[in-house]
Amino acid sequence: MTSWLYKNISFFLMNLTLGCFISSIYFMWNSKVVFLEWILGSGGVNFSATFLFDYMSLLFLATVFCISSNVVWYSRSYMNNDKDAERFILLVFGFVISMMFLIISPNVMSILLGWDGLGLISYCLVVYYPTKKSSSAGMLTVLSNRVGDICILISIAWFAILGDFNFLVWNNSSELFLNYWLPFLMILGAMTKSAQIPFSAWLPAAMAAPTPVSALVHSSTLVTAGVYLLIRFSFLLESWSGMLLLLSTLTMFMSGIVAVYEYDLKKIIALSTLSQLGVMMFSISLGLYSVAFFHLVTHALFKALLFLSAGALIHGVGGSQDIRHFGGLAKSFPLVGVCLNLANLSLCGIPFMSGFYSKDLIVELACQSSWNLFIMFIMIISLGLTVAYSVRLVYYSFINNSGNSPFLATCDIDYTMLIPICTLSIISLFSGPSINWTMFSYSSLILLPLSLKFAALFMITLSTILMMSLNFFNLKLLNFSSKISFFMGSMWFLPLISGQSISLPILVTGGQILKNIDQGWLELNTKNIYFSYSCYFNKIMLTLQSNSLKTHFLVFLMWLFFLGAYLI
16 A cells, blocks of 8 residues: 555656656746736735746756655655655655745745745654654754744735735835845745754754655755745845855855764765755855756755665665765665765766756856955865765775675665666756756856866865875874864854754743743733623623613713703
8 A cells, every 4th residue: 555655656746747847948948937826815915826837946846846756766665664654655745745835936925835834844754763863853953944934924024014925026126125124034034944054953963854855855855945935036135145155155164074074974965965055055145046046956856866875875784874884885786886976976066967067157157256265265165075075975985895794785676766766867967968058048158267267176186186095094184183073073063052052041931931921910911801891891781781760761861961061
């Protein structure tokens, strides 16, 4: 029964993928946009259900459906022995529906439905395994994302003042352009969902979820929801572009440094996702919205492939996620190793891989921008760190023989897991040049000196040589002292800041306010006032309705008194 459910949902999502992709190509080449509106109310504030179908929403939908279809098929084998497999697949399907609402909605009210649905289902998937670690990670995830939910709610209140929740109506409105805080709310909400500094701690913690969930939710689709929201609200972001540029650059650099110290396979890939989210936010802050969307799509495909390949390795070696327990897996997992290395090469931006077309374009256009040399230097260093932790991951998993198991794993013959991996390998390999030729009909004019033109390629080569040398000679990278290593390895103390040191006082204070005010004197006073006044008016009405002659005579005298006072 469960296998039948997985198979049917996978085929259904694959059919939707083909339909959305063909429609996106048609809409892109013919410059078409379809806007549907279903009016639900009238008056001062107009409530309506709106759907926007253009090439951007349809292409992102096709990407989400493609990854979801392969993840569901992959889960048939990965979650085969799980007793709650039906609950898992229904949660994944609910996540896809929430993501669809978010993508096709130009209305902040319906965006909130998808936004909150993503947060709720993400929490349910993080706490899927009933352990203390999963519970802590789920609470950190949901509390971090509630900050973004509050920002969306406040922005809904602002749109209610304008009278319409559809932000496309106010695209060229002076009320929005003169407003200074609405873009800040949108940027802050997107930063929480896309895990930018200082909200970065929840993304590696969310790796407590099953690996197929990490491939779908926390690497390619949910975390890019904030980037997609900023692309939609791009007409508002000019006033806060400097702040977004600084925070995205710090996120890129921090995640690259931390990934070099990390030994958990899933957390390394999560930190690489964090680094690429910083690249997308970096390009948005420079005004490169189309290039950011291009990198969003290509990154989603090869990062899902990277997670599925890592899941096959974890599944094959007995469930261990520590890369020091791996080693020499090239002979045991030849096909999975090839697919994982393809995804790693795309991640590093090696020429003619899918990630190269978007990442190199962002780097070269950024080098042409008017920002200072410090930002460009940190960006190039972050690019080198991406190559560094990718080379380290490949070395520990496939080359180093010091930590491998004494038995030979045979996971490469599980075709249920191999078919999605191979499918995503082909799609991610050809997605870069195909989408590049389709989205950008003409090449960008890039005028750079030779030193800047080869800076990215030089940094990739230098990082590869440096990491291979450090690994082969067993040297410790940046291990100046234990305090520096602890600082770098603990994400710059962001988990400590985002954890109990901040959340516990807030929760305790909120509980005291709720107890003293909402459930205390406020409830007591309002209850007594309403009760006393209602009793008083009830007595008056009972007296008037008793049909007493004295009452009617008294009312008649009062009427005569007021009439005489009026006539005088």
